[in-house]
Amino acid sequence: MMDVGFIVLFIDWAEGILETPYFYVAVGVFFTGILFFTLWHLLGKPNQASDSHSGKTHQRVIEEHYSQCAAEITRKIRSMNGKNKVILFAGASLETLPVTIPIKIAIALAQSDYKCLFIDLDTRRNAAAKAFELNSNTTAGIITPYPLQTVIRNLLLWPAEFFVRFSQINIRIVTQAAKKHYNIVLINAPYLDGHPDRKLIASSADYGLIFYNKHAQLGRLKAIFSENDCRLIQSQSINELNR
Numbered sequence: 001m002m003d004v005g006f007i008v009l010f011i012d013w014a015e016g017i018l019e020t021p022y023f024y025v026a027v028g029v030f031f032t033g034i035l036f037f038t039l040w041h042l043l044g045k046p047n048q049a050s051d052s053h054s055g056k057t058h059q060r061v062i063e064e065h066y067s068q069c070a071a072e073i074t075r076k077i078r079s080m081n082g083k084n085k086v087i088l089f090a091g092a093s094l095e096t097l098p099v100t101i102p103i104k105i106a107i108a109l110a111q112s113d114y115k116c117l118f119i120d121l122d123t124r125r126n127a128a129a130k131a132f133e134l135n136s137n138t139t140a141g142i143i144t145p146y147p148l149q150t151v152i153r154n155l156l157l158w159p160a161e162f163f164v165r166f167s168q169i170n171i172r173i174v175t176q177a178a179k180k181h182y183n184i185v186l187i188n189a190p191y192l193d194g195h196p197d198r199k200l201i202a203s204s205a206d207y208g209l210i211f212y213n214k215h216a217q218l219g220r221l222k223a224i225f226s227e228n229d230c231r232l233i234q235s236q237s238i239n240e241l242n243r
Contacts, residue, residue, distance in 0.1 A: 091210075119186065
């Protein structure tokens with residue numbers, strides 16, 4: 001059994017501690033720490049949610065910029081008079097020309113009763129076909145390439161995979177033939193700056209737009225346009241759209 005004397009000494013020691021101010025200071029610090037930890041934990045979660053919400057908001061802002069850019073270019077194309085046209089969307093790299101911009105323009109023109117052909121040169125991603133859900137199952141049985149009808153009336157697609165599967169295709173021959181049947185032919189060339197056939201591609205278009213993120217890229221693409229009689233409609237910094 002525990003010694004009675006020890007118990008008495010322990011009680012005396014405890015009473016002595018309780019009578020000192022240091023005990024209450026220690027208790028106060030302890031509970032203050034718990035309070036601060038609880039508040040930090042509770043308030044930290046809304047901040048994280050707010051950060052996530054801000055990220056989503058920024059993405060929506062970028063999408064709005066893309067839509068505004070597409071609408072502005074669409075207005076310019078509509079205001080152009082004359083015969084059927086081939087218009088080149090030239091990017092310095094994949095990052096500088098989001099495929100959503102030329103696709104939005106193509107859809108807007110088609111919905112305005114322009115018969116449009118969208119020629120995609122993004123052979124790395126075949127991006128336009130994916131956007132219109134024209135996958136390899138749709139094109140697997142095609143022996144001779146031809147424009148594919150999309151879900152949008154008046155809008156047909158020449159997918160990038162045709163330039164891989166049928167390597168003998170010449171972009172200039174395709175565009176010259178297309179001008180006889182379509183009001184507007186749009187060429188999506190997201191990495192024209194480094195494309196081995198950049199001069200041939202530029203010479204296949206009547207007009208063009210340049211998307212870039214460095215002024216050196218803009219200078220090179222302008223030179224390609226000038227050398228191949230492709231008239232510049234507009235140049236657009238992707239950095240401005242992504243702000």
